[in-house]
Amino acid sequence: MWAAWRRWGRRERALLWCVLVAAWEAAWGQLRYSLPEEMPKGSFVGDVAKDLGLDLPALRHRGVRIVDRGRTQYFALHGKTGHLVTAERIDREQLCRLVEKCVLRCEVIVEGEMQVYGIEVEITDINDNAPSFKEIELEERMSETTAPGSRFPLAEALDPDAGSNSVRRYELSGDEHFSLAVQAGPGGEQRPELVLAKALDREEAAFHELVLRASDGGEPSRTGTARIRVAVLDANDNAPVFSQAEYALRVPEDVPVGSVLVTLTATDADEGMNGHVKYSLKKAVGHGTGRLSSWTPRRERSRCCGAWTSKKATPTNWKCRHGTDRDSGANGEVRCSIAERLPFRLEKTFEDYYRVVTAEELDREKVSEYNVTVRAADGGSPSLWSSAVLALRVLDVNDNAPVFAEARYSARLPENNAAGALVLTVRAADADWGQNARVRYRLSEGRVRGAPLSSYVSVQAETGALYALRSFDYEEVREVGLWVRAEDGGAPALSSNVSVRLVIVDENDNAPQVLYPPPAPAPGAGWAGVELAPRSAEPGALVAKVVAVDADAGQNAWLSYELAKATEPGLFRVGLHSGEVRTARFPLARDAARQSLVVVVKDHGRPALSATATLTVVLAESVAELLSELGSAAAAPGEPAGSLTRWLVVAVAAVSCLFLAFLLLLLALRLRRWRRSQLLAAGSGALRGVPASHFVGIDGVRAFLHSYSHEVSLTADSRKSQLRLSGGSCCDTLPARPPPAEPAPLLGEDPAGARRADPAAAPSLDVIFAEDW
Template sequence: PERQRHRQQQLGPGGGRALLALLWAVLLAAWEAAWGQLRYSVPEEMPKGSFVGDVAKDLGLQLLELSDRGVRVVSQGRTQYFAVHGKTGHLVTAERIDREQLCRLAEKCVLRCELIVEGQMQIYRIEVEITDINDNAPSFKEIELEERMSETTAPGARFPLAEAHDPDSGRNSLQSYELSGDEHFSLAVQAGPGGDQRPELVLAKALDREEAAFHELVLRASDGGDPARTGTARIRVTVLDANDNAPVFSQAEYTVRVPEDVPVGSTLVTVTATDADDGLNGHVKYSLKKVSDMASDIFHLDTETGDISLLQSLDFEEGGSYELEVQAHDGGSLFDNAKVKITVTDINDNAPMISVRSALNEISEDTPSGTVVALLHVQDRDSGPNGAVRCSLDGNVPFRLEKSFDDYYRVVTARELDREQVSEYNVTVRVADGGSPALQSSAVLYLRVLDVNDNAPVFAEEGYSARVAENNAAGALVLTVRATDADWGQNARVRYRLGEGRVRGAPLSSYVSVQAETGALYALRSLDYEQVRELRLWVLAEDGGAPALSSNVSVLVQIVDENDNAPQVLYPAPAAALGSGSGGAWSGVELAPRWSEPGALVAKVVAVDADAGQNAWLSYELAKATEPGLFRVGLHSGEVRTARSPLARDAARQSLVVVVKDHGRPALSATATLSVVLAESVAELLAELGSAADEAAAPGEPAGSLTRWLVLAVAAVSCLFLAFLLLLLALRLRRWHRQQLLPPASGALRGVPVSHFVGIDGVRAFLQSYSHDVSLTADSRKNQLRLQSERTGTYTSFYAFKLWVIS
């Protein structure tokens, strides 16, 4: 009738198109009346008694017949929403109709009633579509929302917001969201699987708790009505300090099936989330993030325990399933979301049956995906939804079900197997029907996974190191490497061998060896720190598979120094180093003027130690002296200086014994003997030297001959010294000339001879040159005379002579 009235309004004077439309409308109305089916449309929220349709006219009934024959309207359900006006024959509303209350879940709301004409015994079906009007504004379940964010949250992070709900439909329902209030945040709207809009709060700018601890935002939801209706919610964002562990649900999705007669107050499902943090940051609370109005009235979530319980009775006809989104958040701003799907089922009294027709007991771990491991047959004696059987596998197993034909299923591998992770499976195949409550049964498939050699040995450490004291015994254990293989049997048997290498030109295998079965590394020879500081080698581990797999690891063996080398005196040279002679000869003669002041340098004892570290730290002590208190020795420098000025009563020749000790345990030492000649003048010096030479000469040698040789020696020394000064002057001039042509060289020690550096445990100590030496050979006894020129303090013009007599 409504389409017919619409076409009548479009009909105008003349025009074949309008006439044709009228003809079709008349034919359609006649067809609908003939079949006893009337359809009308009326907006919701119309007042009681509002016109719906002209029933009498559409059915061709006379008004008199309506009053005489008795016409009444019967609606489905307890409430009668329509009635027939006896005087006009119009179908009118008997109650105010709220589309959102009647058809909460349906997109198209149609109310059905029956018009009974008792006199004719006729029944006419009437369908009235209730159209939506924009009588509901979008609304949020909570108008005050709170979000907690860490100040370390990276820009771009998204946070789901509560969705607004508008019970209207079509254009009058929720259409858009807007966010205002702060530049730190923006709004993103994602489309859900059902076409719904899901707002998300997007962090656009990094947060700073010290700058602002709170941010106030306004979220506005608008529908598409005319005029549009809006709903708002205030969002308070609290900025928190960093929290590094978020709660984690035990399952990403919780699925529960409950019968519709479950008692009120029953716990349907418990969601569980754990947080690795301690204290407030580790205390987890639960909340419903996304829930419809209907679900919020039916289910209750315990914020502390995560129990989802029933608030009111379930009705399968009103809702067959519910989906909730649960959020777990800790004391900070971190959270995790999980879905909870609750399915309401009808009551059922027959359980499905499952039988295993064929199954494998063993399968290789390299079996390709899609391999069939079992053939199952399922059946249920029920019919309809209660007999619809669903088959599934329990747990996260690498298998899946494929329907073969009719009621047969195949269990096939879904991915490659790994025996090292799971060596055997108890696959539970579960079947459930669609009854209410659902009944189910299960069968367990036992499957053992056979091993293949797909894992190489893995060492317990990325690299090994050991410290071995030098002078070790041959065959001493250095360390033990260990590798494991995740395979089984022969594939997991590990053997060790040494990698190729050379040390100081010799094969590495001559220094160390590795035990093939245990991985124990042994030293084959006594190691010497002064020759080899460390050994770097590779140990290979190989399994027994075919083909064999292997891996290697680096091993560093550090040789630890021991105090096995005594100090070696470089100056003065020991008597044995100067030549063979009588044991009573002096090893060296140092010259010093008698007018020397306290602290004047006389000589320097130089010694080195081949050890390292503390074992090479040297100290000097004056063990014996002809005149105690006249000389002293520097503890660490080895310099022999005057402790006081020489006196006239002091002997002209002084004998000093210096002991050089290292700091090892036990300490080793060496001695150096110095002879110092005190002289007032050159003549006195020559007399002392002559006397020393006479004592050192062999019996029967004339003293005059020795004196002549000494005079010649002094003359030769003077000539050599003069030549040295001329050579030094020439070198200075040449160096000055080169500096004029070339830029100055950098480095304070450039040009210093390498011989002036002595290495002690990696540290080069610079030894200052104290003298310029020349030597003469006096006779066949190879008496050596050295002339020393010292530049110390105020004695720059004094030339002292050093004489070493080798017997």
């Protein structure tokens, strides 16, 4: 081994030591950062250059690069700053779905120095997933004999997020018969269970609609819902009930053997085999030769004293009792009749046999039972007669559609309601009987904002209770119109519809939004604006106007304005409803040139929400005041004061130089003309009588300086300042009156020379400077 080591050259041994040192630094030079998931591409992760002590100018020359261990490159190194940034958007749930702590690893390789540094980036979870159920429609089947307190496991909600952003609680709504219990699993997970709180009765309600809601612990919390339909299975808990507690019969002594005396009817509220009724005779008593005949349990038309009929009844056979009149001839002839006021009549079929037929259509909803008295009389004089009563019950057919209790329904639902909240209950009644009168409710198809109506509301099929399946937002949906259909249990089924108008009531959940002044560009600076006000402004002068809107409606959108804070509390006032900022008094010399106003905008909701707007009002009457104020504003903390001050000094110096040069030129021209006039005047008296006002002296220059106008404007929105100096009214101060009589031109002088040298023709001087603050 040592021999092999000696055979290596110095270069190979140095390279080996470098590799060993790089491996040791890679093992101990580990960097760790933390980054929330779903950050956009290019987001800052960490300052690698600073943490590793790398020289920024040498990064590009040393060949520094990032190597990810996976197939996808998630990170990149910014060459100019040495910052580690994201190269792709990172989804924690996609990378580490089953791992509690998600860590991505990469290496920084400095090729010039043969060094490798390891980097670990922990991807933290954000609440970007809502809980969801594997099936949003669940069905449970329970017997009506199930004991209260029984528990039934429910499907758990799944949330890909971790920690507090995962599922934290369950809620159940929709029916008083059930409650919710949540059990903690061995791993800390929550397992919902459906608990029967009240005994079930299938005859009262065959189905129960419930809404199970799961919420996570994020801020804000996200929820997911599932609908549970509990079907109640029938149990034989109802005994048959006869239509009458006691049947009383009048049976003649000569009734034929085998005649049907009465038809008994019993019903059972259970369904299926539990609702089938069988009849049996418990006790029979006979006297002499008479005996009680057998009878049939079927609902069929009888030929004696009792019968069933339907609304579209066919004739019912009935035989008058003969042989009871032992007379002969006309005295033995028997004729049967019934009262004319009943909707029946008798038809003779054969010898002494008659049948009872309907004389008009029957309506069970008006009269459900008839007692028909049949009178049998002979032809003797005086006539002898006897009577018997025929009991008829009208069977029901499905000829009545359900009728709603109201022509239309409307309800008001506050926005931001909880999912599963009861909205209202619609009720419909059916005049039919039994199964034909059993009403079920369902929603007609419709859409709300492009989504199915069934995703917004649901109706309980048995009770007609209307539930909201999601939370409504008044700013998105203000009214929902829908139709509820009621169907009976007949064959074929009859139905009717009713319109339901759901009005979403606004709540004060939106704060006022200030439109003017616009928001300040600096983060967290609130609202800011700059307005100018002259120091000579009178009380009541308009300075600015705060404009705000509110997305709510009604009194929740009524806005009022008030001045919350001001540099000089008594200098300005704000209109309560207009938002206009006006002067409350004359500005004083002691008032600061820069006034800061904070205006609070409140709505009239309960509780009231508010927003603030910040205005900066500059009191300025001269260039010097404004420049001084600009300089002080430029020197505010966090702003590049040196740059603005430098440009202001340069601009003022340039303006001063140009103005001085202009004055010197003007003075030189005037002196030249004056000298020529003096020379000519010495030789001749031609200039005598010329007004002295035609010559400009020191007084004219002073007047020019005094009348030099200025305009200054400051715009805070663009963060630029602009100074404009113009000649304006300078020419108005120079003497320009023509002489009473125009003198002859001077020797060697252009007659138009005076006009060219006239200060009124001097061009205006504009100096504009602008710079970003």
